[in-house]
Amino acid sequence: MKTLTILKYQWKDLFRGKWIIGYALIYWLISDALIRFGGAGPKAMLSISNIMLLLVPLVGMIYGSLYLYQSREFTKLLLVQPLNRKTIFWGLYGGLAIPLAAAFTFGVTVPMVYSGMLFSMAVHSILMILVLGIILSFLFTGIGFWIGLKYFEDRIKGLGFALVGWLFLAILYDGLVLLAIFILGDYPIEKPMLAMSMLNPIDLARIIVLLEFDISALMGYTGAVFNRFFGSSLGIVVASLSLISWTLVPLLRGTSRFKKMDL
Amino acid sequence: MITIKGLSKSFGSQTVLDKLELVLPKGQATGIVGPNGSGKTTTIKTVLGLVKPDEGEVLVDGIEISGNWEYRNKIGYMPQTARYPENMTVNELFNFIKEIRGNIPSVEQRLIQHFGLEAELNKRMRTLSGGNRQKVGAVLSMMFNPDILIFDEPTAGLDPRSSVQFKRLVKDQKEEGKTILLTTHIMSEIEELADYLIFIVEGKIKYHGPMDALIKKHKEQRLEGAVAKLMEEEAA
Numbered sequence A: 001m002k003t004l005t006i007l008k009y010q011w012k013d014l015f016r017g018k019w020i021i022g023y024a025l026i027y028w029l030i031s032d033a034l035i036r037f038g039g040a041g042p043k044a045m046l047s048i049s050n051i052m053l054l055l056v057p058l059v060g061m062i063y064g065s066l067y068l069y070q071s072r073e074f075t076k077l078l079l080v081q082p083l084n085r086k087t088i089f090w091g092l093y094g095g096l097a098i099p100l101a102a103a104f105t106f107g108v109t110v111p112m113v114y115s116g117m118l119f120s121m122a123v124h125s126i127l128m129i130l131v132l133g134i135i136l137s138f139l140f141t142g143i144g145f146w147i148g149l150k151y152f153e154d155r156i157k158g159l160g161f162a163l164v165g166w167l168f169l170a171i172l173y174d175g176l177v178l179l180a181i182f183i184l185g186d187y188p189i190e191k192p193m194l195a196m197s198m199l200n201p202i203d204l205a206r207i208i209v210l211l212e213f214d215i216s217a218l219m220g221y222t223g224a225v226f227n228r229f230f231g232s233s234l235g236i237v238v239a240s241l242s243l244i245s246w247t248l249v250p251l252l253r254g255t256s257r258f259k260k261m262d263l
Numbered sequence B: 001m002i003t004i005k006g007l008s009k010s011f012g013s014q015t016v017l018d019k020l021e022l023v024l025p026k027g028q029a030t031g032i033v034g035p036n037g038s039g040k041t042t043t044i045k046t047v048l049g050l051v052k053p054d055e056g057e058v059l060v061d062g063i064e065i066s067g068n069w070e071y072r073n074k075i076g077y078m079p080q081t082a083r084y085p086e087n088m089t090v091n092e093l094f095n096f097i098k099e100i101r102g103n104i105p106s107v108e109q110r111l112i113q114h115f116g117l118e119a120e121l122n123k124r125m126r127t128l129s130g131g132n133r134q135k136v137g138a139v140l141s142m143m144f145n146p147d148i149l150i151f152d153e154p155t156a157g158l159d160p161r162s163s164v165q166f167k168r169l170v171k172d173q174k175e176e177g178k179t180i181l182l183t184t185h186i187m188s189e190i191e192e193l194a195d196y197l198i199f200i201v202e203g204k205i206k207y208h209g210p211m212d213a214l215i216k217k218h219k220e221q222r223l224e225g226a227v228a229k230l231m232e233e234e235a236a
Helices: A002-017 A019-038 A042-070 A072-079 A085-114 A123-150 A155-184 A190-198 A201-213 A220-230 A232-260 B040-047 B070-074 B090-100 B108-115 B130-142 B160-175 B187-193 B211-217 B223-235
Strands: B002-011 B014-024 B029-033 B055-060 B075-078 B148-152 B179-183 B196-201 B204-210
Touching: A002 A019, A002 A072, A002 A085, A002 B090, A019 A042, A019 A085, A042 A072, A042 A085, A042 A123, A042 A155, A042 A201, A072 A085, A085 A123, A085 A232, A123 A155, A123 A201, A123 A232, A155 A190, A155 A201, A190 A201, A190 A220, A201 A220, A201 A232, A220 A232, B002 B040, B014 B040, B014 B055, B014 B204, B029 B040, B029 B187, B040 B055, B040 B148, B040 B179, B070 B075, B075 B130, B090 B130, B108 B130, B108 B160, B130 B148, B130 B160, B148 B160, B160 B179, B160 B187, B179 B187, B187 B223, B196 B211, B196 B223, B204 B211, B204 B223, B211 B223
Parallel strands: B029 B179, B029 B196, B075 B148, B148 B179
Antiparallel strands: B002 B014, B002 B055, B196 B204
């Protein structure tokens, strides 16, 4: 109940800051443009998910790590009230993660509605993209929170780790996978590759998108291995389960850290 | 009643509290003095559960505070630097805290009047002067009529008039039998508001007892002289 009170005030504050509206508008504009130029079909859908795979982690991680510094006063105010630290943590987290997920959903859905895409395409594909975007928002905000808590006294360090983390997961990781394949191509590396793809939540999300749209040409090595190993539907289930544990682990570590912290 | 047993805390290699023992009986007003960085604020923050001790325990009315949060219902706290969410208006802040406390009866109207904050109620916290923010902090600490009041350098940013207003309020609270704990560098303030004095250096209590006894012991007229002598003895 008290978490709800905390959430309510933070949302009010976020809307006053207006950037969350801008964040939703960015998705609106991008989706609108992609649908206009790519037609209301799977092609536009795929482009939207590619943007989502880059932008959602970036914003979630950076804002997640900065948010704690920014709401320092609010946090300190709450800490001296008769509140459990757990309640405060979830209030702060939900105060950011839920609006981020909502902004994404809103920005992507609106152009789909007026372009008629929502009604012409398979519902489960669209739902899949939306749910993935929402999960990624929660996941990366959680990682951002964890980084922010770990470097609570040093915001430059926190921001740095968030940026480098994003760069690593979104861009460098693929290069490393390719390098590993290039060097170790003669050995049976399918299973280690499978493990490697599970170690990167962005990769997991991409694999889910590709399995859903069944585009083997774009699947990349890890995607192809995933497909061969699990097949489409089981592959999606396994990838989703790993994504969920990716969401939970940083959050659980974050709460336990927050409970023990000196503030 | 606040009981502190064997409390130790270090930040990195720096020991801030060193096996601190302290009992503050109910209804007593106590002032903590000591040089900068002696552990006054850390002691207070530990009682509030903001700082987690390395060793030892804190009991509020006989209940261990670690892992416990309900005890904060009994405590009103006014921090050293009053910083509050910048975009909230004063009214919103009060309403928010009331909602957090489950809308229990509160006396903020009376306190707002006492400090003359009526004109500030619809202003954002960001636009408030430091002194007015401090007053908001004072209202927040006393609006639920808590049994224990903790003030960390409460009058540091207040003008003389507000400072007098604040002290009058604290005296009333004292007469109602509240347990009061305050830190300050202004000795006259402790003379006015407290009966007991704690002198703390490098995380250890060097003196804890009635104020008059200390003044007599050092053959001084005022507390300031007595505390200065204490500090000199420490430095020697």
